[in-house]
Amino acid sequence: MLGIYISEQRNMLVAEKFIRSLVDKYRKHIVYTDGGTWYNEACSVIGLKYYLNLPFEKSFMERVNQYFKDRTEFLVIIIHILLRR
Secondary structure, eight states, X not given: OOOOOOOSOOSHHHHHHHHHHHHHHHOOOOEEEOXXXXXXXXXXXXXXXXXXXXXXXHHHHHXXXXXXXXXXXXXXXXXXXXXXX
16 A cells, blocks of 8 residues: 545545655556546546456455544544643
8 A cells, every 4th residue: 555545525536636646656556446437537547557456455455444534533533622622
């Protein structure tokens, strides 16, 4: 995993911005996706190869993403508690 980008929207423009930031930092690599069409479109525009994750890989990545979501929610709660003091 080269990067994580949290966004409220899921579309090709957000995916392209994220993938371009990774290309700028790490150069071109193959992108593995979960099947969201916005990733395939973004990779095509940038000129990257992309593949769908196998079911096991997809399940693993979903668990990793859920972990980050849980940690982010926890930090937001802590920040709100600290700001109320």
